[in-house]
Amino acid sequence: MNRSAAVIGWGKSGQGAAGALLARDWSVRAYASRATDSLSFDDVAGVPVHVEEDANALSAAVIDARPDLVVVSPGIPAHHPIFSACEQAGIDLWGEVELAWRLQEEGPHAGRPWLTVTGTNGKTTTVGMLGQILRASGVKAEEVGNIGTPITRAIDSDAEVFAVELSSFQLHTARTVRPLASVCLNVDADHLDWHGSVEAYAADKARVYENTVRACVYPAADRRVEAMVENADVVEGARAIGLTLGAPSVSQFGIVEGLLVDRAFVDDRARHALALAHVSDLSEAFGPHPSPAVLSDALAAAAMARAYGVEPEAVEAGLRSFRPAGHRRAVVARAADLTWIDDSKATNAHAARASLSGLPPRSAIWIVGGDAKGQDFTELISQVEPVLRGVVVIGADRRALVAALASGAPGVPVVEVDGHQDWMFSVVNEAVALSRPGDTVVLAPACASWDQFDNYGQRGDVFAEAVHRLAAQWGSAGGDE
Template sequence: MTQEAWPVDPAYEPDDGRGTLTHGDADWSGLTVVVIGLGVSGFAAADALLERGARVTVVSRDRTPMMEDRARILDVLGAQVFFGDDVPDAPPPGTRLVVTSPGVPPTNPFLVAAAAAGIPVWGEVELAWRMRPREGAAPWLTVTGTNGKTTAVTMLESMLRAGGLRATAAGNVGLPILEAVLHPEPYDVLAVELSTFQLHWSRSISPYASCLLNVAPDHLDWHGSYDEYRHQKGRVFDRSQLAAVYNAQDLTTEQLLLDAEVVEGCRAIGFTLGVPSVSMLGVVDGVLADRAFIDDRRTTAAELAHVDDLRGPDGADPAPHYVADALAAAALARAYGVAPVAVRDGLRDYQPQPHRVHTVATVDGVRYVDDSKATNPGAAQASLTAFDDVVWIAGGLLKGADVDDLVRAAASRLRAVVLLGRDRAQLADAVRRHAPDVPVIDIASTETGAMDDAVRAARDLARPGDVVLLAPAAASLDMYDSYGARGDRFAQAVRELPSAGR
């Protein structure tokens, strides 16, 4: 379905009697706003609103020294800030808009009260879109997906810069999106990573081009169901102007594109690890090939790069999902007019993000790989698929996800499994069902030092030529501050192993 004009949803316009707030040059003065959260995005939202004369109240259930520092700054600028038990149960009388941080679920009582009162709720991404300048605003190239979105959007950033453009990654990675939009030295184009949390609270974004990498169950505890999670992922395509990029090997992404409402004339562009059809990017004899953004695409293809251009510092072959991320990024770059040579140079210059299939060391012929960013079953499955013989370290917070399909698909690759974290029993049960002959080591401790025990256990189980893979299939917050902290602990434990002998 398509449409040419995009009226703003009136349910998401503050009833301030002064018309719509659709750009940064509008009259925001006097608007009474509550901002939920004092993280990076909440602080940026409050600061931007105060600068434009809005009356701002900030509420935060959490209280950290960093948040207290931010609160003092906002107090000087004229905001009211409430922490902890002082936070009201509902928006104060006169509130015309609530701006929420992305992690706050719609079931939050404060947001439920706002909805009951008819007060519009925006996320910080929606606010950023509406604060762009009326004329000359940088176009957005948006990326979402259950897995790989940070890799794809930072690859895209590298390609855009190789093409001579002033570009940055923003949103769920890189700069806070408001800082990117309001930067005193305007960007030519923004590579914007969007999570489902951010998409849920967005209503009027119209990207120049958009991309959905893949969809697999995740964050079901936040969204309530897989159907709702999938629906929110598909909203990345809404109002896309020139191109909507989907994964030709993930039928869900194609169906969500068919269900989306895009601007008249927007093209559907697929990417595949196989030979591309017309209007697709793919791989031909080790070459990343474009049959979408060339004049004679029915009979020829443009060479963009070689798969070898994606090899990491350790010289290992790139994992299939890493190649797929590169193709998706290339599709967005080409949609924006980036030349093939800039796609190639951007990939060659690209520095992989940490904790994503990163080889920490090889000890006694065993390769130790940190993929702590594999925080859901889909990501772990993609990681496991890249290796033949694996001692798998997994476990953490599964967020309501089922792991049977993951273990069933990986069973033939597993040398042994080492489990830690709160939901490890669920993984152990799946291994018993689908890989009953695979040894399972249970690390009962939930202290951060449990990773040391896990690495030592994996060392004892591995043989030369094996890979010890940290791909937890779960979030880290039961034991660590972040997936990065979990990966760092793994790397530290690996480096402390004896360099030879058993």
């Protein structure tokens, strides 16, 4: 008799889960809060979709159907009534990540290692670096999860290892996943509408370390994340591996005289460290002054890859060949004697601070603004003020940012650009006017893009196009890096 599943949420993740179940002869019915004709995968075209806007009514419909399993997509919030309804009815409820792990372990790829990465910021960059390092070592590696490819679509591939990006949403329903190595890069208040509190958000992030087999990687200076490692229920023998931007202690990765070094996975770690790569290996992707956030991401990727067993040469080759995903601290051009960085993905204060951090004093022209989402920028501006040479403020409503800059960075020149025709070209020209040769122009808006764009990607594309036009005028190299 076929087993039956109810999949809640009919986006990319829900359809991916449905396809994996159908391939294993499950009968599947989908439930969604609104109708959609959009299909990400052709193999789920015949799945019936029950549409019900009211969350309680949707939950009741699911329970009435008596499925053997309920699979929730990451967008279904933790307070949705389906969670308590399934518990009361005695029906298993899994998320897509839990489903993917269980299906993998039931099939021919059982035992394939997962290297899991979470954090408020830096996940995609770290997973991308990790994938490049793994491939440089000669193994078949695939980046999956929150990075774009639903992991339920990848479990039947011939990949030897997965670099898995996990959001707090996905971790909320993960229970039996046993990662070979795991890392939480950082934790800052985010997605509180979904989780309900800062504590609940952090608790879900901490789940990345549960059941880890070999290495729990963590930023050594972050006591909150270190406590997650200490409190995690891991496999006997799993080690805590710290990351530091300084010289590493035993069982840490760190930086010594411009070298990324491993003092964890070496024979005599009490007395020796192993050089893996140069900081300069990151300069093509991130400019001549990679931020501390980028360096931390690189150390995390290196530690995860070394936990898997790659040779040092693969770390260097992977980091050197890595290019960030679109709009994430990406060097888009070197033009007008300046380095131009697109970090349109920096949609909150934490990400913008990370983007600017590490630049030399008074060397940054900061492009900032957009839909502020009610944020207070006072602390952010006080933290980044030392690196600022000038600021270009964008957005439909610039008043809060301009006031915060006047208060927190009174000596820094500020230019506002309104939404006139071709205004982004005005932005890049104003940036040039504020700069000196050798400076770095950083689009790190600290805000959402919805007031002027469809999404942060469109904002970054418009910025890059304006920079390339500027480069053509100056006769500088302006191609994508």
